[in-house]
Structure formats: C-alpha cells, structure tokens
Amino acid sequence: MQALDAPQNNYGNYARYYRGEQPLAFHSEESTEAIGDKLSHLVVNVPRVLVNSLAERMRVSGMSCDKGDVWSEFVRNDLDQLAGVVHRSALLYGQSFVLVWGDGSRPVVTVESPQQVQVLTDPATRAITSAVKRWENKTKQETHAMLYLPDQVQHWRGKTVGAANTSLELIETLPNPMGQVPIVRFLNADLICDEGTSEIADIMGLTDALSKLSTDMLTASEFLAKPRRYLTGEPLEREPVFDENGDPVIGSDGEQETKPVVAIPDGDRFMQAEGEHARFGQLDGAPLDGFKNSADLTLSLISAVSNLPPSYLGIVHSNPSSAEAIKSAEAGLISRATSKMASFGRSWEAVGRLMASVITGADPHTVECRVKWSDPNLRSEAQLADAAMKWRSETLMSRKSALRARGLSDDEITEELKEIYTEMQMEALAKSDPALMRFAKSQEAAGNMSYAPLGEELQGLELEAA
Template identity: 45%
Template sequence: MTDTLTTLLQRLDEPAARYAENERYYNGTQPLAFLAPESREALGDRFGRMASNIPRLAITSLTERLRVTGFAGVEVWDDWLRNDLDQTSTIAHREALLLGASYAIVWADHLGRPKVTIESAKQVTVLTDPGSREVIAALKRWETATTTEAVLYGRDEIVRLRAEQTGATTAGFKVIETLANPLGMVPVVRLTNSDRLLDEGVSEIEDLKPLVDALNKTLTDMLTTSEYVGRPRRWATGIELEEDEEGKAINPIPEGNRAMVSENPDSKFGQLDSANLGGYEAAVRILLGQIMAVSALPSHYIGQLTATPPSADALRAAEASLTARAQARQQVFGRAWEQVARLIVAVRDGADPHRVEPRIVWADPATRSIGQEADAIVKLFSSGLLPADYALQRLGYGDDEITAIRQARRTAAVDAAAIDLSKLVN
C-alpha cells in the first residue's frame, strides 16, 4: 500500500502548476504577454488589466451543450436526481474541459443509498492498468484547518489516512480506518477530456493560450496608442518656459486646459494628426479568425457581427463545428457516466457492476428553436417512425418528465371519457 500511496500522492502534485495556469486563463487573470517595457512604463498605473476572456467562453459554449437527459437499460434516474447530478454533472463537464479531467466517487450514504459526489482533479487522481485501462487505485486528498486528510480507494478495501499537519504531500500519513469494498472495483470514475488513447487529459483551452495572449497584447497596444496619440496632440511655439527647482522645464499650458493663452504676439498654436487605429482592428480580426478556427466558436459568439443579421439556418450552419465538437465530447464523457450508473446499481441492489449494461441519453447539442424541433419530431411521430416516449426524449425531456407527461395524459383521457371510477367498485 505504501508504494501505491506514494505514487498517487506524487501524481496528484505533478500537474498543480498547469492547473493553476489554466485557472488563471479561465478567470481572465493571466499576466499580459509580449508587453514591451516601454508600453508598461507608458501605461503606469492608469491601466490595471486587459483580458479578453475567450477561454471561459470556449468552455462554457461546450458545457451548455452537454446535458444528460436519462439512461436506458437501468433504472437510475431517481438516484441521479437525488444526488443532484442533473446540476452537478455540468460542473464535472466544465472541470474536465478546463483541467483535462474530473472525477465522480460512488459510495453509500448513511441510509445505504447510492451517493455520488463530483470531484476536482486538484484533489483526486487514479492509477489505471496499462492493459485493460481499468482503474486499479484512486486517491482523494484535502485539507482541514489543522490536518491533511486522504482516502485511498482500492478494489478490495478503502483506507482513510491522516497527516497531523496542513500541506502534507507524501509523508506523515497514518491509517485511521480501513473498510472492505464489496463492489469489486474502484468506486472512482474519471471523466477524461481527450480523443487519444494514451492522453491523461488535455485542457480545451491549451491551444487557445498563445492566441489569447496575442489578442490581449494587441488590445493593450491599441489602448496605449489611444491614450497617447489617439487624441490629437497640441503644440505651441513662442511661449517662454519656466523651470522648477531641479531645472526641469514646466509646461505653461497643462494638458487639461481647454484654452491656450499667450501674451506674446509671435506665439503660434496647432495640433498634430491623430493616430489611425484601423491597423489594430485588422490585427484583432486576424487573431479572432485563428481563435475561431481553433476553438470552433462561430463568429456571432465572439461579437463579429455583419451589417445584415444572419438567418436561423445560417446561424445553425455556423455552429455546425461547435455542435460536432460537443457530440465528440458526449461520446468521451458518456462512457464515464455509464460507469457511474453501473456503480449506482451495484451500491443500491448489490449487483455485479460488470454485468450492468446502461446506455446514456444526451440532449441534442444542436441549437434549434422549440418550434423547429417540435415540428420535426411530430412529423416523425405522426408517420409512425418514432414512439411517443422516444419522441419526448428527442425533445429534451428527462425520464421523470416523461413519466409525469404519461400520467397526465392518462388522467386527461379518463376525464375526457367522463368515466365515474366509483361505479366500477363493487
């Protein structure tokens, strides 16, 4: 156990710097890149921070298209709702898209019911078998006010550990409690944001970082230019200059003065041409084009609007690449959520999780109006190609909503037939 614990603790600390950098980009607090010392000196304290937060937009636009609506093959939707996974699953997707991975831990609560918690990759890590790629061990570590707590998850047992200090890394942990694991598999599921076999998970904003840095630098240069030469600079000749105690010339006409007056009849006044900021606009458009190519964000998501508003069909066509990317993430995350469903059934019913075969159901990631979607589904239903329950799933209704709709339809049918149920009782 000691070697496994040490390995997991080291794996947990390895990506800490990368996680911190990704979070800074997501929050828009990353330092400015490519900023020349002259520009920094010119800005001084008049310009605190410049960040066009494209990374948050890229992650949010994908997350909002990843919505689980049900499961087929197993009855787990009530447990799903009881654990608030209809809401927290979105957090898991966002964490995985940002950090490269997120986790779900499935165990039993004090009443013996399945309990599912969403975990951050900053606190949880796993070891996988290189042959089967099955999780063989997992660790969660967190801090309290005075201690560092950890839980080591194995196939046969679960061990709780504690270090009597904060900030403990690989040393000082002692076993507090050991529990048997009747599931026969590690109850920790990893959601990995990757489309390759051997990746440990990659952030969705990894390719965006240099482009966002270049965009922020261009915007900073534009504001610096606007500050100094965007307004026409004024000049005056024939005015006597005064000096301060250190021998430096004092401007007789402060910058804030709207009127310039001189008693010298030979004085002349004028202004220089203002700077043309059009070159910065062209540079920003080029960078936004690269950002759109890398992130699959359509132009109307990042504010590049045309004089003529696009039609609904044009908007859907522009979002086709983003929709395809969301569908790819559904396939990647779907296997993890199906594993969560297996563990829920195993905890609840005592079944072998290897024999449970759930199938996840996702909401359509494409952007459509309710009228368009309903019209297409009604045509398929009317032609007999789709049953009623499946048509409701295609419309985005969850299992609980479909059950409520069926009950309401039965009640309405009984009321419409005006049947007095009391007469049917002998």
C-alpha cells in the same frame, strides 16, 4: 500521490485562464515600465466561452439500468445539475472524477476535482486499479488522504497542512464491498494514450495575443489617439530643480538649475496667450485601425482552432447571418460536443453501474446501464415544435420520443404523459356523456377520485355513476 502532484502546475495555469486572471504576455519590460499602474491589462476571456459553449450542449436527460432505479438516485444526488460541473472540469483540466459510495442501500455520489483526486490504471487494460483523494483541514491543521482500492479503503492523515507524502500515517481501513475502485474518471482525450487534454490548450497563446492587442489599443487611445493641441511663439516657463532630499540643485555656474515646463495643463479646453507671435494648432490623433485588423485576424485563428462560431467571438459582418448560416457555423462546435458526449457517456454508465451495485448489492460488472443525452443542437421553440409535429404526423416518432427531443428528462416526460392521458380521459367523458363528465369533475374537485389509464378509469366512473 506523486501522480496527483505532477500536473498541479498545469491545472493552476488552466484555472487562471478560465477565470481571466493570467498575466499579460508579449509585453516588453520597457512598455510595462512606461505604462506603470496607469492602465491595467484587458483580458478577453475566450477560454471560458469555449468551455461553457461545449458544456452547455452536453446535458444528461436520463439513465436506465437493468438493476435498480438508478435515475431517481441520480436526481437525488443532484447529478442532473452537477453533471455540467463534471463536464466543465474535464474540458478545462483534461479530466474530472465522480466518487460513488453507499449509505446503507442508498448511493452517495460526489463530484471531485482533479486538483484533489488522481488514479492509477492498468497499462494493459487501462482499467483503474487505485485512486487517491487528498484534502486539507486548515482548522485542525491536518492533511487527509483516502486511498481507494478494489477491496478496501484506507484513511491516511498528516498532522500539518501541506504535509509531505512520507509523513502521512494510516489511521483507518474500511472494506470495499463493491469489489471495484469506487471512483470513475471522465477523461477528455482524443488519442488512446493521452492522459487528458485541456480544450483551452490550443488557444492560450492566441488569447494572450488578443489580450495584448486589446491592451495596446487602450494604451494608444490614452496616449496617442486623442488630438493634441499645441502653442508656438510663447516662451516656456521654468521651475527650479531639487534633489531627492529637497535641496536645490546648483549648476557649474553657481546658480540653481531650472527646467522648462508647459504652463498650460494638458486637460484644459481653452488656452490664452498674450504674445503677438503665438500660434495655436492641433495634431490629429493616431488611427487605431491597425489594432482592429490584428484583433480580427487573431479572432479568426481562434475560431478556426476551437470551432467556435464567429458570432460567439464578436466577429460581425455587414450582412446579418441567416438562421441556416448560423446553424452551419455551429456545425463544427456541435460535432465536437457530440464526440465528447460519446466519451463521457461511458463514464456516466460506469457511475450508473456503481450506483446499481450500492442499491442492489450486485457486482458492477454484471449491470447494464445506458445514459441518455439531450440533443446538442440548440434550436428555437418553434423549430423544435415544428420538427416534432412533422415526425409525429408521419408516425415516425412516439409521443415519448417527441418529448425527449424537446429536451425533457424522463421524470418530466412521465409527468407530462400523465397529464396528457388525463386530458384524453376528460375529452372522452365529455363526448360519451356530458352528465358523467360533470360528475367526474365534481368528484375530482372534491378529491374523491384520481385518474388511471383510460379503459379502467372509465369503467370505474360508470360504476360510481350508477
């Protein structure tokens, strides 16, 4: 529980930056007081762009295990869609978790937040030795915690919301048949001893600087960039001064004090003066180029630190980028996503072993699993089709591999191959005997037959026709 509580302040700070709710930084107290509530600060939410740009390139397309049909259970638990949530949480907070349990012989898998779950590891092997999940039931005014051990699961409860760790009471103990802590950690770490690093940690200060520059630019556009008109030669009007109680302020001469005021409202488009010596003029507005140059420099630094392509940050050039230039600019981001896929792939394989253990009852350590990823390169449909056709024409890629390169999952590939085989059968029938083809179509339309692999079905059709 202490390990769970320790990083919560950092997690809350990361979440504020991801949602764009962080306070304005690098602003003096004088500037804040001068602006007041006239202009709220502008947050340029680069952290969300960085996290989502990496997560959208990490797509799990399949999983195979030597024991049990894990992929179908993977899909049944919606992990093919929730995997993106796991990746985003790990990239944002530095770690995220997946809990695997069983409902009979069917695995029940849930995605867990590091704000509720934490693990302890063996310092020698770095294997997870125990885990805890804590949540609050505000309806019943209770705090619950589940302690996961290799041999059992303990349910603890406190009778108040936000109960202290020492006030929790053990109310239930369940056996753990898997013999392993059923929680898998997705750790975003570049070094061995790291306990998780947020991808936005390096750009938080730069994001604050960019938000401050954007706010200053808007403030300058409000107070300085508008052309100011002036009028000289006309006497200023004066109005009486009152104190906070509404009483007139009397000067040393015994008369009520007055103060000069501008008679013409600042927003008026036209002005008129009766004095013959009155003169009108206009002051040029302050240029905002300095803010733009500073913002471009900050965006360039963010791009260098985060590997985000300049086009993702709104950095445009006079010459439009070619397709090859855009692909080259995204190389760093794709390489970064590929390294994260290699790290998270080990965790997904651990999830698959636990799911296979629930399905078959086997020891998770005896199960072999492999996770399949979609290509992190986001290419156009024409590029994908052209590449697949070239590889297929040179017999360097199977039809299944070509469909997988297209981004299809294993289930979609199986369904697509069935459709392809059906079309091949229909074409073969049409070439062999047009009458047999018409008979096959009529039988299919009536629902009296289904297509099997090519050779067996052709034999069956010939028997039925006879």
